Amino acid sequence: MLFMEIAKMLIVKPLAFDSFGVRSMATFVATEDIAVLIDPGVSLASSRYKLPPHPIEEQRLSETWADIKEHATRSDVLIVTHYHYDHYDPEEPEIYKDKIVYLKHPKESINKSQAKRASYFLDKLNGMPKSLDIADGMVFKHGSTAIKFSSPVFHGTNSKLGYVVEVSISCSGEKLVFSSDVEGPAVDDQVEFIIQEDPDIVILDGPMTYMLGFRYSYKSLALSIANIKRIIKDTSVKCIMVEHHFMRDLKYKERIAEVYEYAAEKDVKVITAAEYIGREIDILEARRKELFK
Numbered sequence: 001m002l003f004m005e006i007a008k009m010l011i012v013k014p015l016a017f018d019s020f021g022v023r024s025m026a027t028f029v030a031t032e033d034i035a036v037l038i039d040p041g042v043s044l045a046s047s048r049y050k051l052p053p054h055p056i057e058e059q060r061l062s063e064t065w066a067d068i069k070e071h072a073t074r075s076d077v078l079i080v081t082h083y084h085y086d087h088y089d090p091e092e093p094e095i096y097k098d099k100i101v102y103l104k105h106p107k108e109s110i111n112k113s114q115a116k117r118a119s120y121f122l123d124k125l126n127g128m129p130k131s132l133d134i135a136d137g138m139v140f141k142h143g144s145t146a147i148k149f150s151s152p153v154f155h156g157t158n159s160k161l162g163y164v165v166e167v168s169i170s171c172s173g174e175k176l177v178f179s180s181d182v183e184g185p186a187v188d189d190q191v192e193f194i195i196q197e198d199p200d201i202v203i204l205d206g207p208m209t210y211m212l213g214f215r216y217s218y219k220s221l222a223l224s225i226a227n228i229k230r231i232i233k234d235t236s237v238k239c240i241m242v243e244h245h246f247m248r249d250l251k252y253k254e255r256i257a258e259v260y261e262y263a264a265e266k267d268v269k270v271i272t273a274a275e276y277i278g279r280e281i282d283i284l285e286a287r288r289k290e291l292f293k
């Protein structure tokens with residue numbers, strides 16, 4: 001529980017992450033004013049090493065989804081940063097009932113597949129939330145808490161997979177930035193928002209190194225390393241959770257060895273969400289071959 005004390009006014013509780021054995025970045029944040037749930041969704045890779053999810057992964061999925069739903073009932077605000085099923089679930093819209101909901105714009109800066117999913121999801125929500133606002137580039141105040149969203153940034157290194165919004169939550173001088181699916185950050189816009197916000201804690205979707213050399217370039221990895229070092233150098237960040245796409249690679253540590261060294265020099269923690277809450281790292285998807293033996 002050591003790392004959870006980094007911020008005193010912001011309670012940051014990772015609920016489901018790749019370091020827990022599922023695909024998700026679901027995060028609960030409580031301030032003195034409100035409770036916020038970012039990206040209430042969780043999924044599994046339908047195929048990895050040409051293998052389907054292992055029963056242990058299915059089990060973890062149902063445990064984490066139950067925990068997400070339980071935290072949804074305790075939340076005032078629900079946020080969806082983009083329309084991929086590891087970030088929201090259109091088939092259980094009840095969790096949004098009577099909530100303040102902030103959504104990635106369903107029609108602008110979006111690719112075809114996500115626009116289609118967004119429209120389906122909005123139909124499902126159909127008047128259930130207490131309020132519904134488009135998040136892109138907006139700031140919402142709740143007492144002394146501010147929830148700020150970036151302009152849309154690439155999902156990954158280009159627009160092919162669409163766009164996401166990054167989220168900043170601050171209260172009483174403490175701040176968290178949640179990057180959503182930036183896969184890096186390898187792109188300037190993605191890292192600029194984080195640096196401008198000058199957070200204490202960053203939850204970052206790290207470089208997608210399990211696809212290194214085919215769907216993720218060595219150049220993108222180099223840019224991501226340089227950008228994470230910039231975040232360490234140019235902000236007062238104390239803890240960066242490097243997660244999601246990054247934690248699908250058994251060799252994750254050696255991929256960004258340079259970052260760990262630099263962070264240690266600057267006394268910044270670079271860890272996983274599991275470590276942040278004092279839980280064992282349990283990356284299941286990357287170990288699927290071994291699990292099926």
Ligand SMILES: [Zn+2]
Nearest residue numbers: 082084155181
């Ligand atoms: Zn995504």
Ligand SMILES: [Zn+2]
Nearest residue numbers: 084086087181
């Ligand atoms: Zn994702």
